[in-house]
Amino acid sequence: MADEGTLVVREDRDGWTMLTLNRPDKLNALTVAMFAELRAHIEDLRGDDSIGCVVLRGAGKCFSAGHDLDDIAAGEAVPSRGWHSETLRMLEKLPKPVIAAVHGHCYTGALEVALAADFIVASEDARFGDTHSKWALTPVWGMSQRLPRRVGPATAKRLMFTADMFGADEAVRIGLAEYAVPTAEFEQHLSELAGRIVANSVFSHAANKQLIDVTDGGQLDAGLQYEIMESPGRGPDYLERIAAFSKGKK
Incomplete structure (x- = not known):
């Protein structure tokens, strides 16, 4: 991993790049500072013709445990209303394939981030869930719009109402993730997948x-x-x- 102080690490490979959420000691919980770094990378990638595919993943044990609740409680300073949602829309509109590579936790705000990718590939140890209702919160990063478009409105409502956690197999069954990969093969699979994509136009x-x-x-x-x-x-x-x-x- 690159500089430990870097909250989102960019690693360019053979025509594609890996963006890694890098707060492993905090399970990659999402903060304003992390989003600011993600946004800067997105802006750089938009005009970088040397990169044909982006893989977004998390460092350490998981993709991300979600929005940092300590940041919320402390009254996080957001640059503008809708700034998080705008950042994810910028990710979504990148003119190149974006893959969310999910292992371990992917809850609530983290799921909103993953949904902004073109599709999700899950490790077999991945766990998903939307817990907004557990904390008396409502989505403002895109969950209410992207989740029903991905899994259908009834399934989206069930997941949002129950705040249930579920694994990779269920994520594939409902259409949230495209497919699941054995955890031991996850790294290699991501490289091969990105390679197949950048081989095309x-x-x-x-x-x-x-x-x-x-x-x-x-x-x-x-x-x-x-x-x-x-x-x-x-x-x-x-x-x-x-x-x-x-x-x-x-």
Whole structure:
């Protein structure tokens, strides 16, 4: 791990980057300072064409235990109303795939962070839950909007009403996580997954992400029309990619 004083560590690999929430002694509980560092990384990544995929994970025992309740009790100083939500929307709108890699705890505010990724990959030891109602709190980082879009409104209400904790298998069953990976294989799998993604066109990834996000939840005919009118078509390296494929067939 990099500098122990760094709350979100960026590690660039072969065309992709790992962002690591780095308060392992506090189970990566989320503070304003941590969000500020996450936001700075997001801003840097937006214009970094050398990075084709982002993997977000936590250091130590878990992804994150959630919003730091001590910070809340102390009256945390937020730069502006909706600043946390705005930061996660910036993450969500990055023009490159973003994967939340969840192991261990992923509760409440941490789940809101994970939901801002394009999809969640869970280690078999992952545990999820929304505990807002346990503390007489309501979501302001996106839970009420992203969770029902991911798992359906009835399931979202059940999870929010009960504050139940559940494991990776249940997360996969309800569609919260895409799939679960044996804990011992998690690190290697993340590297292989990111490698497969960056081997494909960054142009296509950005276009596909926008096409899906803009039309999500809309009428099919409107979405089809949007695709026809707004799809950016062919990327700058499409001829090179096709030529390489054709050469490989000979």
